[in-house]
Amino acid sequence: MIRASRLPLYGFVLGALVLSGAVAQAQQSSMTVDPALAKQGKSLFQKKGCNGCHTIGKGRMAGPDLMGVTNRRTGEWLKRWIKAPDLMYDSDSIAKALIADFAQLAKMPNLHLSDAEVDALVNYLAQESQKKH
Ligand code: HEC
Structure with a gap:
């Protein structure tokens, strides 16, 4: 009892x-955002042409809307993808699903960024993703 x-x-x-x-x-x-890196990332997002294929919170274009992307992917995955998406097209299950959804026009190209540039971009995406919650 x-x-x-x-x-x-x-x-x-x-x-x-x-x-x-x-x-x-x-x-x-x-993730914890470094504001100085996020600022660099913001200008890289324009300079490297990410904004030609992506919005952050304004809907999908050639690529997915990146609002919230740092909540749905790990930092490690994002860094690998932004650095060299072409190495993941065939081997990574998330990449394969994204490509099935988006690659009618173009797959995301390898933009030959440095690790520091990738880091800044991920900080920027995290900062934007954390704004509207
Ligand atoms: C020519 C268009 C194009 C450019 C330029 C581009 N992307 Fe992409 N991106 C895509 C496409 C398309 C996908 C979806 C996967 C695929 O089909 O390759 C994608 C996927 C992504 C993803 C994964 C999104 C998710 O939901 O997991 C991230 C993050 C990303 N891109 C960041 C960037 C960043 C940062 C830059 C600039 C350095 C950039 N992209 C430049 C087209 C582009």
Whole structure:
């Protein structure tokens, strides 16, 4: 009898644990933004022509709307993709799904960016993605 009455408590504790795990994961994916890098990223986004194929929060063009992209992908994935998308076309399952959805016109080209430029761009995308939540 005593045990049975404790069951709902166990359920509650278990639920709370699962929930706190989910919260931890959500926090992990929203990265800390370096404002100086984000500023560089903003000008690179224009200078390197990202804005020719992408908006951030204004809908899809040749490529996906990048609003929230730092919440739906890891920083590590984004860096690899922006650096060399062509190396992921055939091997990465997320890339394959994106290409199936978007590559009617063009696949995202390899823009030969440096690691520092990629880092700045990811900071900019994170900053923009965190603005409207
Ligand atoms: C010629 C058009 C074009 C240019 C220029 C371009 N992209 Fe893309 N981008 C795409 C397309 C198309 C996709 C979707 C995958 C595919 O089909 O290759 C994509 C996908 C992405 C993704 C993944 C989006 C998601 O939902 O996961 C990111 C991030 C991204 N681009 C960032 C950039 C950045 C940063 C630049 C500038 C350095 C850039 N892109 C330049 C066309 C472009």
